[in-house]
Amino acid sequence: MNELIAVSAVLALLGGVLWLLKTGMLSRLAARSSAVAVETAVSLGERRQLVIVAVEGRRLLLGVTAAQVTLVTELASQPAEGIRS
Numbered sequence: 014m015n016e017l018i019a020v021s022a023v024l025a026l027l028g029g030v031l032w033l034l035k036t037g038m039l040s041r042l043a044a045r046s047s048a049v050a051v052e053t054a055v056s057l058g059e060r061r062q063l064v065i066v067a068v069e070g071r072r073l074l075l076g077v078t079a080a081q082v083t084l085v086t087e088l089a090s091q092p093a094e095g096i097r098s
Contacts, residue, residue, distance in 0.1 A: 052065040052072070060079040065072060065088065072088040 074085040
């Protein structure tokens, strides 16, 4: 009987982790604890992107290519109202 309870608990825990993975909540929880978080990325063509990252309370707009990463500008700490990233 104890084995059945233990197996049920493990299966329930596994189901919970799979649900978190499916809904994307696990990656959001991991991003909150990370020192660097990617807020949004926009592709500009072949292996080129503009990326907004949050680092230690600062928001940075970066230009990313296959060969380098360049700081374009530092953004306001909070996105402007009505603008969605």
